[in-house]
Amino acid sequence: MAEVMLPMKMEMANDPSKFTSPDLLHVLAVDDSHVDRKFIERLLKVSSCKVTVVDSATRALQYLGLDVNEKPIGCKDLKVNLIMTDYSMPGMTGYELLKKIKESSAFRDVPVVVMSSENILPRIDRCLEEGAEDFLLKPVKLSDVRRIRDSLIKVEDLSFTKSINKRELETENVYSLDSSVPLQLKRTKI
Amino acid sequence: MELVQMQKSLQDYTKSLFLDNLKVEESVLGVIQKLEFMGVLDSQFLQLQQLQDESNPHFVSQVVTLFFQDSDRILNDLSLSLDQQVVDFKKVYPHVHQLKGSSSSIGAQRVKNACVVFRSFCEQQNVEGCHRCLQQVKKEYYLVKNRLETLFKLEQQIVASGGMIPAMELGF
Numbered sequence: 172m173a174e175v176m177l178p179m180k181m182e183m184a185n186d187p188s189k190f191t192s193p194d195l196l197h198v199l200a201v202d203d204s205h206v207d208r209k210f211i212e213r214l215l216k217v218s219s220c221k222v223t224v225v226d227s228a229t230r231a232l233q234y235l236g237l238d239v240n241e242k243p244i245g246c247k248d249l250k251v252n253l254i255m256t257d258y259s260m261p262g263m264t265g266y267e268l269l270k271k272i273k274e275s276s277a278f279r280d281v282p283v284v285v286m287s288s289e290n291i292l293p294r295i296d297r298c299l300e301e302g303a304e305d306f307l308l309k310p311v312k313l314s315d316v317r318r319i320r321d322s323l324i325k326v327e328d329l330s331f332t333k334s335i336n337k338r339e340l341e342t343e344n345v346y347s348l349d350s351s352v353p354l355q356l357k358r359t360k361i
Numbered sequence: 362m363e364l365v366q367m368q369k370s371l372q373d374y375t376k377s378l379f380l381d382n383l384k385v386e387e388s389v390l391g392v393i394q395k396l397e398f399m400g401v402l403d404s405q406f407l408q409l410q411q412l413q414d415e416s417n418p419h420f421v422s423q424v425v426t427l428f429f430q431d432s433d434r435i436l437n438d439l440s441l442s443l444d445q446q447v448v449d450f451k452k453v454y455p456h457v458h459q460l461k462g463s464s465s466s467i468g469a470q471r472v473k474n475a476c477v478v479f480r481s482f483c484e485q486q487n488v489e490g491c492h493r494c495l496q497q498v499k500k501e502y503y504l505v506k507n508r509l510e511t512l513f514k515l516e517q518q519i520v521a522s523g524g525m526i527p528a529m530e531l532g533f
Contacts, residue, residue, distance in 0.1 A: 205427045206463040213412045213420055261455065288462050310405050310466045313412070 196320060197221040197249050201231045201256040201268065202286070207309070211255065211286075214316045221249070228263035228271075231256065237275055251281055253323060257309075258287035258294065266298060273302045284319060286311055385482075385490045392478050393497060396471045401505045406468030422513050428467050432502055435460045439495055443488070453491065454483045460498070471501040 198220045200211045208224045215222045225231050232238040235251065254272065256265035263271075265285050272278045282304035287294065295306045307315050413420040435456050442453050461476035475498045482490030516526050 204459065204463055204466070205431055206424060206466050209424050209427055210409075210466055213417065213424075216417075217412055259458070288465060309462065310408070313408070 195219055195221045196252045196323060197223070198253045198255060199231060199234060199251045200224045201226075201228060201254065201260070201265065203227060203257065203260040207257065211311060214311060214313055215255075217313065218316045218320050220253075220316075220320060223249070223251075228256070228260055228265065228268035231268055232263075232271060235272075235275075235278055237271060237278065251278070253304075253319070254281055254283045255307075256283065256285055258285050258289075258298070266294075266301065269298060269301050269303055282323060385487065385493060389478065389490070389493045389497060392475065396474060396497075396501065399470060399474070401471050401501075401508050402468045403470040404468065405465065405470075409467060425467060425509055425513075428463050428469070429506060431463050432460060432472075432506075436495075436499055436502065439498075443491055443495060448486075448488050448491070450483050450486050454480065457483055464502075469502075469505045472498060472505055475501045 196219075198215050200208065200215065200222060202208045202211060202224070203226055205226075208226065212222050212224050223234065225234055229238065231254070254268075256268050258265040265287075269283050269285060272281065272283055279302075283302070284305045284307060285298045285303045286307045286309055288309040290308055298306050305319060409421050409424060439453065439456050442449060442456070457476055457479045461473055461480065464470075464472035464476060475494065479491065479494035479498055482494055519526055
């Protein structure tokens with residue numbers, strides 16, 4: 172189904188230079204599939220996010236500095252605002268990665284979104300119970316990524332939101348953000 | 362057990378073996394017929410095209426190239442695994458799952474749907490069914506590969522002669 176896009180939103184999506192760098196969401200994407208890594212990276216970049224992509228849960232833990240066996244390889248200055256992980260991966264699964272992140276004091280507050288090609292209710296429930304922010308069915312849609320991004324932007328922290336607010340008020344946009352209400356994350360439709 | 366009962370059991374068992382083979386062939390044929398009614402690509406391919414722009418003008422061909430590389434490798438591994446004396450389904454299943462995933466991500470729906478059938482034969486540990494499905498998956502893969510390569514050639518020709526690639530207009 173075609174997503175109806177207002178011209179203002181399309182302009183913003185295609186021109187990330189309008190945003191100052193530190194205000195962009197930094198997303199760590201984890202997927203063992205080469206094709207899916209390329210795809211999710213593009214979806215996130217088009218949604219004005221900074222992206223780091225890794226090919227396994229182990230590498231994700233290394234990047235975050237949570238792997239006790241290896242020295243951290245990531246750049247600690249780039250704070251991770253969101254982790255998106257595939258569910259079925261060889262070695263450590265996305266579910267196990269989710270658990271490890273939620274068990275860590277440093278990263279338990281980082282939202283984790285799980286992606287899967289299988290619509291298995293017990294799997295979805297398990298992930299949500301373990302603290303996943305959301306569960307997306309693959310192939311992931313641009314509208315999914317945008318929805319998650321929008322719900323994570325904290326109004327008081329990022330000037331990005333202020334610039335959206337300003338533009339949308341100026342154009343009397345129907346989809347204007349109400350900055351007095353914290354954005355609610357909606358559950359994925361099952 | 363009485364002789365008559367044993368004979369009946371043997372008859373029933375033999376029939377079931379025969380029927381199983383027929384069922385495999387029937388179900389795969391049924392799938393082939395359904396596949397032939399559907400396009401090689403679905404709307405997911407359009408999603409890929411929408412993600413391509415001046416800042417990333419080769420995105421679609423890059424993703425598709427990755428798909429070709431992954432698929433060539435997977436199909437090779439599958440052929441080897443299924444040719445073993447004793448088929449290790451623990452090896453076969455993840456390969457089929459992976460191919461299903463990547464074909465779904467680029468919109469190669471016939472490859473994806475053939476993989477779905479392949480996967481259920483894996484779950485049943487049905488070697489003959491798996492062989493049959495591998496044949497079908499390969500056929501669908503080479504078909505979509507051929508079509509996509511032709512598409513990219515046409516696009517390159519247009520760009521080379523200074524033209525713009527027309528945007529797809531479809532009611533998806």
